[in-house]
Amino acid sequence: MEIKLAYGRKGLTVNFPEGVEVIQPKFTATLEDEENTLLNALRSPIGSKPLNAIVRAGVKVVVVHSDITRATPNRRILPIVLDELERAGVRRNDIILINGLGTHRQQTEVEMHQLLGDEIVEHYLCLQHNCRDDQNLISLENTFLGHPVRINRTYIEADVKILTGLIEPHFFAGFSGGPKAVLPALAGAESVFSNHGYEMIVHPKATWGITEGNPVWEEIYRVALKTSPDFLVNVTMNELQGITGVFAGDMLAAHRAGCQLVKETAMVPVKEAFDVVVTTNSGYPLDQSLYQSIKGISAAARIVRPGGAILMVAACEDGLPNHGMYADLLRQAGSPKKVLEMIATPGFNAQDQWQVQIQAQIQQNVDVYIYSDGLSESQIEAALFHSCSDIEQTLIKMSKTYGPRICVLPEGPQTIPYLIDASYSKPSMPLTMP
Secondary structure (H helix, E strand, O other): OEEEEOOOOOOEEEEOOOOOEEOOOOOOOOOOOHHHHHHHHHHOOEOOOOHHHHOOOOOOEEEEEOOOOOOOOHHHHHHHHHHHHHHOOOOHHHEEEEEOOOOOOOOOHHHHHHHHOHHHHHHOEEEEOOOOOHHHEEEEOOOOOOOOEEEEHHHHOOOEEEEEEEOOEEOOOEEOOHHHHOOOOOEOHHHHHHHOOHHHHHOOOOOOOOOOOOHHHHHHHHHHHHOOOOEEEEEEEOOOOOEEEEEEEOHHHHHHHHHHHHHHHHEEEEOOOEEEEEEEOOOOOOOOOHHHHHHHHHHHHOOEEEEEEEEEEOOOOOOOOOOOOHHHHHHHHOOHHHHHHHHOOOOOOOOOHHHHHHHHHHHOOOEEEEEOOOOOHHHHHHOOOEEOOOHHHHHHHHHHHOOOOEEEEOOHHHOEEEEOOOOOOOOOOOOOOO
16 A cells, blocks of 8 residues: 655655555645735735734834744745735835745855745845843743743834734644744744743643643733734645645634634544554655754654554654754653653753653553654664664565554645544643733
8 A cells, every 4th residue: 555655855655565545634735826825815804904004104014934944935925915014015125025934044144045946035024033142132021921922123113014924733722824934933042941941841731732821821922912003914824835724814813713713624533543653744845954843753643552652763864963953852861751850850941851851742642653764773763762774675665563553644734633522632731821
């Protein structure tokens, strides 16, 4: 039974045993005319004045976009947004684009051209957020949870603030897009660390598809509201990388509408947990590193039985990666149990701790194997996983070791399965919500 997995830039076809269950998102057709749909959304937005009625000649406008680790079709969205701004009288010199990197690494010049296109990079001021640039961070009042917040100064001081992005399920913030373009995208490092801290991530509602009552999400959207964003432009996409919906206007109202569509297409009920779940991280650009691929492992963990196994198939052309703290934290701890002990230590804060925490939580219940052309066996084992060099042979062994019930998530976290009657959930820690 041949199944094509979303893997790297071209995909990977694997011969699976007969009888495996395949779970995919409900297919949503690509928009027939995405340019006109985008333009109409800017002019007939959700819960907001049209974009051309918000801006005028002489105002300073900031447009925030996501970085190269996200599948957001910036090169198709941004030209239409920028053209609409200029039609409304905004001078090109008064427009600044900011790459909302959060704590991610800066993009190279080549990557910026890939991300935005030559026309934008060469004719607009394109900045990259730096979460450690104290001179370009402004402090806001502490959040309702007492966390300090600093946000990008250039963004805060703009007359008009426009957020763009992609809405898809998110493994601890509920959904991406919307206010995530402010926190973590434009935040200081300490604000990202506190929002993605141990107690936040371990909360039972900090998971796929949940916003209300999710402390991570609650803090994100309240911080974003304090910065008074003027307009949101978010899209949804299918596995063909086609835009399926445009949600523009008021940040919360437009994002909520987009989340509803994603919930209807991506969330899939499952009656019984599987012995083995094979997953991906949705291919390039999402599977560029093992760090990013924890999302696909998290999606699979929702429907694998305790004591079962997950096989992640991810290209990881950027390695573990070598930048950031992901690999170092795993190396320091040496085991999933010690990872959790280290992160739970009062006062502990480190970049990427949220990813290793979720990885370790999953590994308390199941074994995880990695197949990747971009990683060596020693790199995979140093990251505390089991290495797989041959998917088909590994599946034969897994069916004997863990059991014959196998499920495949070819699109990885574009599909978020959930057990209709889950008998277990991740551990929780009390966190007072207002």
